[in-house]
Amino acid sequence: MSGARRKAATEMSPLRPRLRVLLPLPLAGAYDYRVPQGMEPPPLGAFVVVPLSGRAMIGVIWDGDADPALPERKLRDIEQVLDVPPMTASLRKFVDWVAAYTVSPPGAVLRMAMSSPSALEPPAARAGWRLSAAGRATLERGGKVTPTRQRVLEAMAGELDGEPHLASAIAAAAGVSTGVLRGMADAGLLEPALIARAVEFLPPDLKRTGPQLGEDQQVAARAMREGVAKGGFGVTLLSGVTGSGKTEVYLEAVAECLARGRQALVLLPEIALSAQWLERFEARFGVPPAMWHSELGSKRRRDTWRGVAEGRVQALVGARSALFLPFPDLGLIVVDEEHETAFKQEEGVVYHARDMAVVRARLNEAACVLVSATPSLETLTNAENGRYSSLDLPNRHGGATLPSVQAIDQRVTPPERGRFLSPPLVQAINEAIGRGEQAMLFLNRRGYAPLTLCRTCGHRMRCPNCTAWLVEHRIQKRLQCHHCGHAEPIPPACPECGAEGSMTPLGPGVERVQEEAAELFPDARRLVMASDTLPGPAAAAEAARAIQAREVDLIIGTQIVAKGWHFPHLTVVGVVDADLGLAGGDLRAAERTVQLLHQVAGRAGRAEAPGRVLLQSWNPEHPVMQALISGDLAGFMAAEADQRRPGHWPPFGRLAALIVSSEDEREADQIARDLGLEAPGGEGVEVLGPAPAPLALLRGRHRRRLLIKVRRDVAVQPILREWLSRVRVPNSVKVQLDVDPVSFL
Structure with a gap:
């Protein structure tokens, strides 16, 4: 058939149903596909296999009407409908909502809802046994078999419901060895059968009563x-x-x-x-x-x-x-x-x-x-x-009471030279351990030291890929970037001036606090709780068990220790650097610091013995320290609200950040400038920047930031879409949108 005749025949054939299929790719929207001859149109939400650029892709039948103007010859057929429950209407609406709110492609959000592609395939089957026709007849007619074989026949028809089962399950139910089953198969009483893998999730027992509530x-x-x-x-x-x-x-x-x-x-x-x-x-x-x-x-x-x-x-x-x-x-x-x-x-x-x-x-x-x-x-x-x-x-x-909180003014009682724990904190820990109680030292900083420099020339060890100092991890004998993961050995000499043995750690991390604690409390049993010392659930569970069993006297931890732990014998908590989170110009720095330190303080005194919290600070008059000491968090949050309300800062206004990044610094600057020149205006809209991000280099990419602030009653997403449409962004440059940012790095 000639090409012209084939085209005419196609156009004369009855049109087959068209459906929209959303694919888990960062595409603008769903693509149109055709239902093949003889296939029932799949329902909305069905998972289907479709062709795309020469490969098969799994997508979802999406809401909305296909484009009737699209020529039939441009449509491809749906290849397969997968045997898995369709995606619900509520989840499809959720995907669309998240995409619209975050100004992201719907397919990128769908990818998060399809995070286990293998789950869309039929469960793998395992080899098992079931009763054969001869086996059922023997059981029904009372055929002559040995007592062990009779038990197998009865177990499979009764307790095991006549369904196929693994040999081990059948043997256990009948109280026989698996060798008996092989003999029965040879005799034709059993036959092989495939068993679908279906992991059982045990249902919660709703008849159980919980603990006595106050x-x-x-x-x-x-x-x-x-x-x-x-x-x-x-x-x-x-x-x-x-x-x-x-x-x-x-x-x-x-x-x-x-x-x-x-x-x-x-x-x-x-x-x-x-x-x-x-x-x-x-x-x-x-x-x-x-x-x-x-x-x-x-x-x-x-x-x-x-x-x-x-x-x-x-x-x-x-x-x-x-x-x-x-x-x-x-x-x-x-x-x-x-x-x-x-x-x-x-x-x-x-x-x-x-x-x-x-x-x-x-x-x-x-x-x-x-x-x-x-x-x-x-x-x-x-x-x-x-x-x-x-x-x-x-x-x-x-009946437990809240712990007392007090600040240790390090201007008045500083730590000894070369140390980081002040005498009042050392004394409080010694007293707690002496009473058979537990103590905790908190410092929200991993590793041994946050900065390493040369005493001779002042050279600082920094990450080659990020605007960040390398953190010393003395146990692993390496310097590491906590942003991109770059790691290198601690150099024996300064890379800049070549001075031998001149590299010096500055500032404490939890490893350094642990080293100091070993000298100050040599008989105390110590445990470090940080993300790099507790790599997963098993390690965390073992740490919790050891603390509850009173196998630990002193816990030294980062922010991990603030998250919901209940240690009834812990009575003293010392915060090594209470001022740490207040540095920089982050909008939420004070709020985050008061939340974190209050949560840490809450680990103390959760049983009969009263708790005591000591905050080492160079600025104990700061509102955060005063809120923690007085326990008036409500008053602190009210004051925070009063500061943000006049300027329409969140939650009384909306923010969105545009982060421009490129491997080429000049290219990042150029696109950031172009966005700045096309910045939207109008009543209730304010654009700040462009400016280098605090992390101006991250994972080898140069970063520039712009921040748009709008009144609470102004929708920021349409403004962002229209803004971005006015600037041509090359493929080598990435513009990431962050609606409602919580980090300004």
């Missing part, structure tokens, strides 16, 4: 249960002092959600390090929850993703990416430690999981609970404005 906890738990039982969307802020039992309260909301047949999701800022939380969940429900975080192996990720999609996972605890799992009936989302900046994803699609959790709950007609002892100013403002309801637990559970 009066305040009972009131809050009752309110939360009623909110979940009522159904529909609503956001509740659950606040309360450290140690007030907030976890036990919101687990009652989880129980109510599960009792109503819906799924529950709990987000934690660092799931891999939350060993004690998992113990509390299992104590409450008798089984561990399903888990979702970056350290899961590929097989477990596949099984969990599929279990969620099929509704077999009822309760799941996860990191921020768990928000994009395919829950068919999500009834509750809990964001624990909602103030934590770890909920902000800074790479790829830039989003804040706390804010997106509220959106996903609304789209799912689900309840959302935000939990913190130190809520963010954004959440507090929403509660004060009536957008969120609020519950508060003002007292510690079980």
Whole structure:
């Protein structure tokens, strides 16, 4: 057939249905495909295989109408519909919402919802055994077999429901060896059969009762249960002092959600390090929850993703990416430690999981609970404005009292020369250990020293890829960049002037504090808790076990120790450098510092013995120090709000950052200048920059920043789209958008 006749025949043939397919790629939108002859049109949300540029891709049938003007000859056929539950309408709306809010391609957001591609394939099958026709006939007619074979026949027809099973399971049920099964197969009584792999997620035991709740906890738990039982969307802020039992309260909301047949999701800022939380969940429900975080192996990720999609996972605890799992009936989302900046994803699609959790709950007609002892100013403002309801637990559970907090003025009582722990702090630790209690030293800085320089020429060791000093890690005998991961050996001589033995560490990290503690408290059993010393859940669980078993006298830790740990014998907490987080011009520096130090202080005195917190500071008059000493966090947050409100700074206005980066510094400067010249204006809109980012070089790319600030009633996304459309950006330059930034690096 000639080309002209083939074209005419194609145009005369009946048109087949067209569907939009969204692919997990950073594309502008969905592509149109055609339903092949003889295939039923797949439903919205179905996962399908389609051709794209000579390769097969998995995508999702997306909402909206295909383009009727697209010529038939340009359409390609859908190749296959995968046997997996379709993506729900609520999750598709969530993908579109996140894409629109973050000004990201929808396909890039879809990729996060398809984070385990192998889960879309049929589960692998395993070889097992089932009764053959001869075996069933023998059992039904009472054929003559040995007693052991009779037990196998009866077990397979009864306890094992006549379904195929692994040889080990059959042997265990019948109380025989697997050799008996091989003999029965040879005799024709059993036949081989494939068994689909379906990981079982044990259902939580809803008949179990939780721990005895105090009066305040009972009131809050009752309110939360009623909110979940009522159904529909609503956001509740659950606040309360450290140690007030907030976890036990919101687990009652989880129980109510599960009792109503819906799924529950709990987000934690660092799931891999939350060993004690998992113990509390299992104590409450008798089984561990399903888990979702970056350290899961590929097989477990596949099984969990599929279990969620099929509704077999009822309760799941996860990191921020768990928000994009395919829950068919999500009834509750809990964001624990909602103030934590770890909920902000800074790479790829830039989003804040706390804010997106509220959106996903609304789209799912689900309840959302935000939990913190130190809520963010954004959440507090929403509660004060009536957008969120609020519950508060003002007292510690079980009669424990809040610790006393005092500042050690290092201008008056500085550490000894060459040391970092002041005499009052050393004395307090010695007294606590002498009483058989535990103490903690907190410094939010990993490694041995944050800076290494040459005493002879002043040369400083810096990262070749980033605007950052290299941090000494003395145990590993290397210098490392904490931004890009670059590492190199500690040089025996200065790379600049060649002076031997002149490289000197400046400032303390936790390794250096540990070295000093070994000299000051030689008999104390010490443990360092930092992200590089606790590489995963198992290490964190072992550390928690050792501390609870009183095998540790002195804990030395970074911010990891602030996250929800309950150590009943810990009575003294010393903050080595309380001023550390206040340096620089970060909008939220004071808020973050007061939150972090309050959380750290909350580790002390959580049982009968009273707690004591000592803050080493060069500026004890600072409002942050005074708020911690007085315990008036509400007054501090009110003062923060008063400072931000007049200038329309968040949460009373909106911010968005544009980060221009390129391997070529001149190119980064040029595009940043072009964006600056095309900056939008108008009432309620202000653009700051361009200017070099604080990290002007990161992973080998030069970075420039622009910041747009708008009033709360102005939508920033349309402004950003129109702004970017006016500037041509070459492929070698990347412009990353960060709506609602929490970091200004």
